Every structure is written in structure tokens, then in C-alpha cells.
Amino acid sequence: MQKYLVRRFLLAFVTLLSVSLIIFIMSRVSGDPRHIYLDDYSTQEDWDRMGVVLGLDKPYYQQYGIFLKGALRGDFGESVREGRPVTAVVIERAPATLLLGAVAFSISLMVGVPLGILSAVKRGTMMDTFGKVVALIGQSAPPFWLGIMLMFFFAVKLGMVPPYGKQDWNSIILPAVTLGWYYAAANLRLVRSAMLDVLDSEYIKLARAKGVNSRNIILRHAFRNALIPPLTFAGVTMGALVTGSLVVETVFAWPGLGRLAIEALFAFDYPLLQGVVITFTLIYVTAAFIVDVLYAYVDPRIRYA
Amino acid sequence: MVTTDIRTNTETVLTVEDLRTYFTTRWGTVKAVDGISFDLRRGETLGIVGESGCGKSVTMLSLMRLIPIPPGRIVTGSIVLDGEDIIPISEQEMAQIRGSKIALIIQDPMTSLNPVFSIGNQVEEAITLHQDIPKRTVMERALDVLRKVNIPAAETRAKDYPHQMSGGMRQRVVGAMGISCQPQVLIADEPTTSLDVTIQAQYLKLLKDIQKESDLSIIFITHDFGIVAKMCDRVAVMYAGRIVEHGSVRDIFNNPSHPYTEALLASVPKMDRDVDRLFSIDGQPPPLHDLPVGCSFADRCPVVMDKCREQYPDSRQVSDGHVASCWRVE
Numbered sequence: 001m002q003k004y005l006v007r008r009f010l011l012a013f014v015t016l017l018s019v020s021l022i023i024f025i026m027s028r029v030s031g032d033p034r035h036i037y038l039d040d041y042s043t044q045e046d047w048d049r050m051g052v053v054l055g056l057d058k059p060y061y062q063q064y065g066i067f068l069k070g071a072l073r074g075d076f077g078e079s080v081r082e083g084r085p086v087t088a089v090v091i092e093r094a095p096a097t098l099l100l101g102a103v104a105f106s107i108s109l110m111v112g113v114p115l116g117i118l119s120a121v122k123r124g125t126m127m128d129t130f131g132k133v134v135a136l137i138g139q140s141a142p143p144f145w146l147g148i149m150l151m152f153f154f155a156v157k158l159g160m161v162p163p164y165g166k167q168d169w170n171s172i173i174l175p176a177v178t179l180g181w182y183y184a185a186a187n188l189r190l191v192r193s194a195m196l197d198v199l200d201s202e203y204i205k206l207a208r209a210k211g212v213n214s215r216n217i218i219l220r221h222a223f224r225n226a227l228i229p230p231l232t233f234a235g236v237t238m239g240a241l242v243t244g245s246l247v248v249e250t251v252f253a254w255p256g257l258g259r260l261a262i263e264a265l266f267a268f269d270y271p272l273l274q275g276v277v278i279t280f281t282l283i284y285v286t287a288a289f290i291v292d293v294l295y296a297y298v299d300p301r302i303r304y305a
Numbered sequence: 306m307v308t309t310d311i312r313t314n315t316e317t318v319l320t321v322e323d324l325r326t327y328f329t330t331r332w333g334t335v336k337a338v339d340g341i342s343f344d345l346r347r348g349e350t351l352g353i354v355g356e357s358g359c360g361k362s363v364t365m366l367s368l369m370r371l372i373p374i375p376p377g378r379i380v381t382g383s384i385v386l387d388g389e390d391i392i393p394i395s396e397q398e399m400a401q402i403r404g405s406k407i408a409l410i411i412q413d414p415m416t417s418l419n420p421v422f423s424i425g426n427q428v429e430e431a432i433t434l435h436q437d438i439p440k441r442t443v444m445e446r447a448l449d450v451l452r453k454v455n456i457p458a459a460e461t462r463a464k465d466y467p468h469q470m471s472g473g474m475r476q477r478v479v480g481a482m483g484i485s486c487q488p489q490v491l492i493a494d495e496p497t498t499s500l501d502v503t504i505q506a507q508y509l510k511l512l513k514d515i516q517k518e519s520d521l522s523i524i525f526i527t528h529d530f531g532i533v534a535k536m537c538d539r540v541a542v543m544y545a546g547r548i549v550e551h552g553s554v555r556d557i558f559n560n561p562s563h564p565y566t567e568a569l570l571a572s573v574p575k576m577d578r579d580v581d582r583l584f585s586i587d588g589q590p591p592p593l594h595d596l597p598v599g600c601s602f603a604d605r606c607p608v609v610m611d612k613c614r615e616q617y618p619d620s621r622q623v624s625d626g627h628v629a630s631c632w633r634v635e
Contacts, residue, residue, distance in 0.1 A: 202412075221419055
């Protein structure tokens with residue numbers, strides 16, 4: 001178990017390191033940042049001086065070292081647009097995204113898992129058909145369209161919730177539903193098929209032969225086994241909910257990291273964009289690590305491997 | 306011919322009367338079990354033999370009331386276990402009976418234990434479900450059964466998970482769960498098929514010992530005549546959902562009276578005879594959704610008569626306690 005966790009932790013660390021390298025290379029490949037900082041009236045002298053200030057006169061490996069050293073201390077430079085440290089801007093925006101992600105994740109679990117179980121247990125009934133419709137909409141409707149449709153009906157026509165922004169407590173409902181629906185659909189299908197497999201297995205047959213009643217067959221014997229595939233997916237989900245917020249936050253004008261990334265992109269704000277991407281990676285990797293730990297908890301075959 | 310059945314005095318624990326289990330499929334009604342009757346006495350072992358798809362396993366599932374509904378259903382018949390017909394009772398009542406009065410050991414030890422619970426946990430569950438005793442006693446009782454099926458170092462092994470055990474060991478754990486509540490009837494559905502021959506012999510001996518000790522009645526479902534000879538007192542030969550011949554092991558081996566039984570026995574490879582090709586029965590069993598009017602075995606039977614294709618033969622007595630469904634039995 002410890003060996004497994006240590007291995008997972010090292011793997012997470014290596015992932016972060018590789019991403020930092022990729023980000024570094026991409027930012028160098030995509031052009032010289034001096035083109036943004038300096039205007040048409042700058043001289044060659046200005047250009048060279050700026051290079052010294054930004055450290056661009058040094059060889060690449062040294063530049064990467066400096067970048068990494070800063071990153072480890074949480075220093076990603078200054079935002080071009082805002083003139084403030086990137087870290088400060090990211091920290092300011094992160095809570096909104098984390099909140100949205102957490103609510104959307106809860107929705108994806110609270111809708112997807114029970115519906116998945118019901119669809120499997122009541123296979124071929126109206127319940128199963130209902131589950132299929134929910135899954136179909138969630139997986140085939142693009143979030144920007146779904147968002148606009150929800151906004152149109154529930155905010156504009158019915159006036160039940162605010163259409164955009166983050167003012168009242170209920171502002172979060174529409175963006176969270178839009179963001180969570182896809183993953184609810186994915187969870188539903190995963191749980192349903194995992195549950196069908198498990199319910200068909202020999203050990204469920206034997207458990208029934210022991211005299212376990214139907215309720216405990218589903219909740220005790222089948223569910224824990226059926227949890228393994230959706231749990232694997234949950235790692236991807238948690239991360240993807242954060243990155244998926246790019247579209248949803250833009251549609252609903254939600255002041256989070258996703259929108260910040262888009263803003264930084266349009267403003268050619270390299271340092272800020274880098275900071276956001278690193279933050280996304282960090283969230284992704286952390287989520288995957290948490291899932292690995294949970295995974296070992298649920299499945300003894302991993303715990304004792 | 307005089308055959309005295311010494312067991313006629315002992316009490317009957319299970320009586321199955323005209324059991325029919327059908328499945329509704331898109332091809333029509335599959336008559337997986339089509340009117341079988343037998344009884345089982347205390348301490349006795351009944352073997353049910355037949356090739357794949359003859360209805361052995363559906364019979365077993367029907368006895369446990371574990372037929373998936375739909376598509377399956379028990380159409381008619383009665384299953385009287387310990388004086389009570391278990392077909393009309395509710396699912397909750399049946400859950401109470403499963404494991405306590407009638408228990409099951411299934412074929413594949415690799416997949417029949419739940420991978421996410423320790424084996425101690427799974428044996429304990431079987432006990433807790435049917436006995437209202439303190440947790441400490443449950444644990445001790447679980448260790449007792451594990452020892453009874455020869456799990457070495459039961460205390461430490463109980464904490465293990467199925468994937469940490471060998472196939473033979475797992476099958477013994479499945480056996481331990483089966484006998485944990487001292488059932489009256491144990492159904493063993495090919496429990497040794499996936500075990501090595503040596504492990505198989507050990508396991509069969511273990512079952513025999515347990516049976517002797519607790520006067521357990523066993524229904525042994527198999528296609529292996531070697532196991533039948535070693536384990537069973539009586540044998541029922543199934544073909545296409547029906548019992549075609551039924552008698553004591555001695556009767557069946559010495560005087561097989563249904564052509565199908567004869568053919569099955571002829572297909573058993575013999576050590577003392579040198580043959581180029583092993584005997585096999587020509588043709589396929591008829592599809593169970595489209596059974597012929599007459600005898601289901603008619604198309605494969607070497608001694609078929611016209612009458613066989615017109616009417617299904619009723620059960621005819623060969624000798625005392627030995628019956629066969631064949632027109633040739635006079």
C-alpha cells in the first residue's frame with residue numbers, strides 16, 4: 001500500500017515536471033515575448049536591455065532553471081495586462097472555478113451514479129429509457145449550446161435563476177448543471193454497464209445463494225465492485241471539470257480561471273496563461289492522486305499489489 | 306430381479322414434482338427444464354448428469370429459486386424442501402431459506418468469491434444472515450468452518466482476499482460458505498471442473514467427510530462419470546430438459562437402459578482399452594425452443610423406432626428404483 005502510494009506520488013511529481021517543460025518549450029517556440037512588451041518605437045538597445053531584464057540573453061537550459069525555480073516558489077512572473085504577479089491573479093480567480101467544479105462534480109455523481117444503478121437494476125424498463133435520454137443529451141449536446149438553451153428557458157423565459165454572472169447563490173445552478181451534465185451522463189453509462197457486468201457475475205449468484213437479499217446484493221456486493229470503473233473516470237472528471245470550465249465560464253460570464261485563461265489568451269498575456277495552465281495541471285494531478293488513493297481503498301487487489 | 310433399497314426408511318428432505326422452467330426468448334419458449342421429478346433422502350447423494358445445455362444448471366437454479374425473471378419462469382411443479390413447497394413463497398422468505406436449508410457450491414472458484422471482501426468477511430456474512438448470534442461467535446464459527454474445509458492457518462487466511470488464494474483454496478472457501486449454516490441440502494454444480502485432478506480428489510473426499518459427519522444430502526451436478534461413481538448413491542440422467550433415466554449408481558452403470566445413457570457411458574475413455582478414436586454421440590441435442598413431438602433423443606438414437614418419433618415415452622420401470630423413458634423398455 002505504501003509502496004503504491006509512493007509510486008503514485010512520484011508519478012504525479014514527474015507529470016508536473018514534464019508539463020512545466022512542455023509549457024516552457026511552447027512559450028519559447030511561440031515567439032519572443034519582447035514583441036508584446038515593446039512597441040514600434042523601441043530601439044535595438046531597448047530590445048537588448050529588455051532581454052537582460054527578462055533573462056532571455058541566457059542559454060535555454062538556464063532559462064528553464066530560472067523558470068522552474070520561480071515556479072517552485074509560486075512565482076510565475078507578472079501579468080502583462082494587469083501588471084500584478086500572476087500568482088495573485090490566479091489565487092483571486094481560483095475559488096470561483098473550484099466552487100463551480102465542485103458543484104458540477106457533485107451533480108455528476110449525485111445524478112449519474114444513482115441513475116446508473118437504477119438503469120442497470122431496472123434494465124429495459126421506463127427507468128432505463130429515461131436514463132438513456134439523460135445520457136444521450138448530456139453526451140451529445142455541446143456545453144455552449146446546452147448552456148445557452150438552459151439560460152434561455154430557465155433564466156430568460158421562466159426567470160427562475162440569473163442568466164449570467166456570480167451575484168446570488170443561485171447564479172451557480174445553470175453553469176454547474178451545464179458543466180456537470182456531460183459527466184453525469186458519462187458516469188451514468190459507466191455505472192450502468194459496470195453494474196450489469198457485476199450483477200451477472202458468479203459471485204453475485206453465490207451471494208444470492210447464501211441468502212443475501214436483493215437490496216444488499218445491490219448496495220453491498222455489487223455497488224463496490226461497480227464503483228471501480230467510474231472511480232477511474234472520476235480522476236479525469238475532476239480535472240476535466242476545471243478545464244471544461246473554459247467554455248462554460250465564458251458562456252455564463254463566470255469569473256473563474258477558465259475565463260481568465262480566455263482573457264489572457266486574447267490579451268497575449270503569456271505569463272498569466274502559463275500560470276493558469278500550470279494551475280490546471282496541478283489540479284488535474286492532485287485529483288488523479290486522490291482518485292488513486294481511493295482506488296486502493298475500494299479494491300484490495302490494488303492495495304496488496 | 307430383487308433390489309432392496311436400504312434407504313427407503315430414511316426421511317425425504319427434498320421432493321421435486323413435475324418441475325418446468327421455461328425461458329421466453331425471441332426464438333420462442335425455451336423449455337430448459339420440462340417436467341422433472343425426483344426426491345432426495347437424508348444423507349444421500351444424487352448425481353445429475355448430462356451434456357452441456359441439457360438443463361442441469363437450470364434445474365439447480367430453479368431449486369434455489371435463482372432463475373432470472375424475466376426471461377425465465379417456473380411454469381409448474383412443486384419443490385418441497387423440508388416439508389414446505391418453496392415455489393409459492395415470497396422472495397424474502399426464499400432469501401431466508403437460501404444458505405440455511407439449501408446451499409450452493411458453484412463451478413468456478415476464480416470468479417465465485419467477491420473480490421472486494423476478505424474471505425473471512427464473506428464466510429461471516431453467510432453465518433450472520435441466518436443466525437442471530439454475537440459477532441464474536443460469528444467470527445469463531447467462521448474460523449471453525451474454514452478449518453473444517455482444511456484451510457491452513459485459518460486465522461490469518463481469513464483476512465486474505467480472494468486474489469491471494471489458489472483455485473483449490475478458493476473452492477474450499479466456497480464450500481465453507483455452503484456448509485456454514487448446516488444446510489439440509491447442498492447443491493454442488495460441477496464444483497471440481499476447474500481444479501487439478503489431485504486437488505479434485507482432495508475436494509471430493511472433503512465433501513464426503515462433511516456429508517458423513519452432518520448427514521447432509523448432496524445433489525451433484527456433473528458430466529463426469531468418474532465422479533458419479535465415486536460420489537453418488539443415485540443418478541438421474543438428463544437430456545433436453547428431461548430426466549431420461551434414473552436409478553442407483555449400480556443400476557445405471559451395470560444396466561443402462563436408455564440409449565442415451567448407454568452412449569454417455571460408451572463415451573467415457575477407458576484406460577484398459579486401446580482405441581484409435583474416442584466414441585462420441587453423433588448429432589446435436591435438439592434446440593430447446595423447438596423440441597420434436599416424440600422422444601428428444603430420436604434423431605441421435607441408434608435403435609430408433611417409428612413410435613419414438615410419434616410420442617414421448619413415459620417413464621417405465623426397469624427394476625425396483627430404476628426407471629427409464631424409452632419405448633424399448635418393456
